[in-house]
Amino acid sequence: MNKDHIQPEFVLVITGRAFISDDVSSALTHTVSKYCGVMPVSERLGDVALEYGLDRNYNGLVTALEEHYGSA
DSSP states (O other): OOTTSOOHHHHHHHHSOTTSOHHHHHHHHHHHHHTTTTSOHHHHHHHHHHHHOTTTOHHHHHHHHHHHHOOO
16 A cells, blocks of 8 residues: 555545444544644544444544544
8 A cells, every 4th residue: 555645545435434433434534633743644544443343433544543642
C-alpha cells in the first residue's frame, strides 16, 4: 500500500455505509481529522482497518484510533 496518499477505498467504506449512525460517522470523521497532522490518513486507517476490520464495528474503529494515537 502506498502510504503517501489517501486510499479512497477506506474512505468509501467508512462514509458509504447507510447504517452508520450520524453520531458514529461524525465521531469517526472528527477522530480521523484530528490526527491529520500526525501521519497520512491512509496509514492511520490502514493500520486500524487491517487489525480491527472495517466491516465489524465502527465504534471500535473510533476507539482503536483513539487508543492507538491518543486523544488530542
